Amino acid sequence: MKPAPFKYVLASSLDHALALKAEHGDEARFLAGGQSLIPAMNFRLARPSVLIDINGLTSLAGIDRPEAGQVRVGALMRYRALERDGEFLRSCPLFADALPHIAHPQIRNRGTIGGNLSHADPASELPALAVAMQAKMRIRSAAGGRTVAASDFFAGLLTTDLASDEMLVDITYPVLAPRSGACFMEVARRRGDFAIAGVAAVVTLDEERRCASVRLALCGVGETPVDAGAAALPMVGSRVTGESIDAVAAGVRELIAPSGNVHASADYQRHVAGELVRRAIRTAHQRISHAA
Amino acid sequence: MQPDQHEIELTVNGTRYRRTVESRMLLSDFLRHELGLAGTHVGCEHGVCGACTILLESDPVRSCLMLAVQANGRALATVEGLASADGELHPVQQAMHAHHGLQCGYCTPGILMTMTAYLTEHPSPSEDEVREALSGNLCRCTGYQNIVDAMMDAAARMREEAS
Ligand SMILES: Cc1cc2nc3c(=O)[nH]c(=O)nc-3n(C[C@H](O)[C@H](O)[C@H](O)COP(=O)(O)OP(=O)(O)OC[C@H]3O[C@@H](n4cnc5c(N)ncnc54)[C@H](O)[C@@H]3O)c2cc1C
Ligand code: FES
Ligand code: FES
Numbered sequence: 326m327k328p329a330p331f332k333y334v335l336a337s338s339l340d341h342a343l344a345l346k347a348e349h350g351d352e353a354r355f356l357a358g359g360q361s362l363i364p365a366m367n368f369r370l371a372r373p374s375v376l377i378d379i380n381g382l383t384s385l386a387g388i389d390r391p392e393a394g395q396v397r398v399g400a401l402m403r404y405r406a407l408e409r410d411g412e413f414l415r416s417c418p419l420f421a422d423a424l425p426h427i428a429h430p431q432i433r434n435r436g437t438i439g440g441n442l443s444h445a446d447p448a449s450e451l452p453a454l455a456v457a458m459q460a461k462m463r464i465r466s467a468a469g470g471r472t473v474a475a476s477d478f479f480a481g482l483l484t485t486d487l488a489s490d491e492m493l494v495d496i497t498y499p500v501l502a503p504r505s506g507a508c509f510m511e512v513a514r515r516r517g518d519f520a521i522a523g524v525a526a527v528v529t530l531d532e533e534r535r536c537a538s539v540r541l542a543l544c545g546v547g548e549t550p551v552d553a554g555a556a557a558l559p560m561v562g563s564r565v566t567g568e569s570i571d572a573v574a575a576g577v578r579e580l581i582a583p584s585g586n587v588h589a590s591a592d593y594q595r596h597v598a599g600e601l602v603r604r605a606i607r608t609a610h611q612r613i614s615h616a617a
Numbered sequence: 618m619q620p621d622q623h624e625i626e627l628t629v630n631g632t633r634y635r636r637t638v639e640s641r642m643l644l645s646d647f648l649r650h651e652l653g654l655a656g657t658h659v660g661c662e663h664g665v666c667g668a669c670t671i672l673l674e675s676d677p678v679r680s681c682l683m684l685a686v687q688a689n690g691r692a693l694a695t696v697e698g699l700a701s702a703d704g705e706l707h708p709v710q711q712a713m714h715a716h717h718g719l720q721c722g723y724c725t726p727g728i729l730m731t732m733t734a735y736l737t738e739h740p741s742p743s744e745d746e747v748r749e750a751l752s753g754n755l756c757r758c759t760g761y762q763n764i765v766d767a768m769m770d771a772a773a774r775m776r777e778e779a780s
Pocket of ligand 2: 658659660661662663664665666667668669670679680681682
């Protein structure tokens with residue numbers, strides 16, 4: 326099918342884009358990579374009357390380091406640009422694991438991090454990464470700006486905290502801390518498909534190599550990315566062992582409530598999630614550089 | 618509602634075009650219907666099948682997931698531009714021919730555009746890497762094996778040409 330008619334405007338500046346959104350509200354959509362919005366328009370699941378193309382806003386297409394230990398990624402950064410940025414991948418290694426799982430190179434050449442997070446597909450990898458890494462989302466509107474924690478940004482199925490006049494402008498991630506290791510893993514039916522379940526894990530040790538903290542978030546098993554940090558609390562304060570990891574996996578199986586879908590029953594999703602938690606924590610732990 | 622028209626100017630396979638398009642016209646339809654470049658195929662219109670893959674500058678993208686108006690000022694390449702002016706086929710096309718890498722041919726233009734870009738960036742891929750590079754292009758006919766064989770051969774032909 327083909328999109329229903331709409332008015333197209335190429336935004337000439339961030340202020341221009343925000344003014345248009347303030348004027349048209351829910352009737353208008355930002356067009357970023359178009360890799361979720363255009364399919365929805367082609368099938369007339371989305372029928373915006375105004376399309377605000379933000380692809381010309383180069384100020385949103387960069388990476389910088391606002392403070393030591395932080396990386397700020399502009400909303401318009403495309404997946405492929407992130408995949409090719411070795412320094413970024415070393416700072417935020419969860420992305421090195423996760424990006425190749427997103428669709429196919431042809432989609433990754435267009436799709437943007439801001440579009441991904443604003444679309445808020447719970448099966449997507451990047452919302453889970455944002456929650457695991459406790460990212461901060463910077464939001465702008467014509468009236469002003471605010472910053473929201475990732476855990477508060479994802480409000481429900483394909484729903485975020487963004488108001489109808491707001492744009493996600495950048496996301497700040499913490500650089501992987503010393504004595505830390507990270508791992509993202511997922512299971513999908515085919516390469517590039519959305520995940521049946523996926524797990525992002527970050528393990529940090531203290532100076533005695535005891536577990537200081539574990540960040541854990543899952544995709545594909547709820548209406549939003551699921552923060553499973555609570556299930557990992559029993560590990561904190563002691564050495565990481567096979568038994569302690571198994572206990573966390575069992576805790577996550579209890580914690581989540583997947584609904585099942587055409588590719589996998591809820592039981593299978595729960596099983597896969599538990600196994601992925603086990604493997605992701607083990608790999609994250611193994612990756613902690615012994616020199617550190 | 619008045620149709621929302623925009624004037625665009627773009628380059629496809631080195632030729633400049635200037636047209637007026639309605640904003641809702643997909644780039645895939647623009648190439649096929651407005652420019653008559655029907656080598657770009659359309660299968661699903663939601664980004665899954667890969668038949669509509671073209672190069673935007675040098676990056677493979679889904680032309681069904683871009684609006685024609687977004688291509689204003691850009692340089693595109695489609696399957697029509699792969700062979701050289703004297704008609705000699707591109708090494709990837711030669712290899713597809715030699716290895717019987719197509720049957721109905723519906724998926725072929727998308728595969729050619731995806732893989733010429735991939736092999737330019739990765740001149741010596743393993744067979745597994747070729748399979749992964751092909752994962753965004755569906756083929757109903759061949760079972761892929763002959764396409765994989767063709768791509769391994771195409772990589773060798775392209776390495777030879779470059780040396
Ligand atoms: C075949 C296929 C397979 C895919 N597989 C995966 C997968 O495995 N994993 C995955 O994560 N994704 C997958 N996707 C989706 C893809 O990652 C999209 O790129 C992503 O979901 C949306 O990003 P975009 O930049 O394309 O946004 P768009 O499609 O342009 O926009 C998506 C939504 O976000 C809004 N929006 C965009 N930018 C902003 C902003 N800065 N502020 C506020 N709102 C904004 C838009 O108005 C729209 O409502 C797949 C897509 C396809 C076609
Ligand atoms: S027609 Fe574009 S991907 Fe299928
Ligand atoms: S040759 Fe028929 S779809 Fe590939």
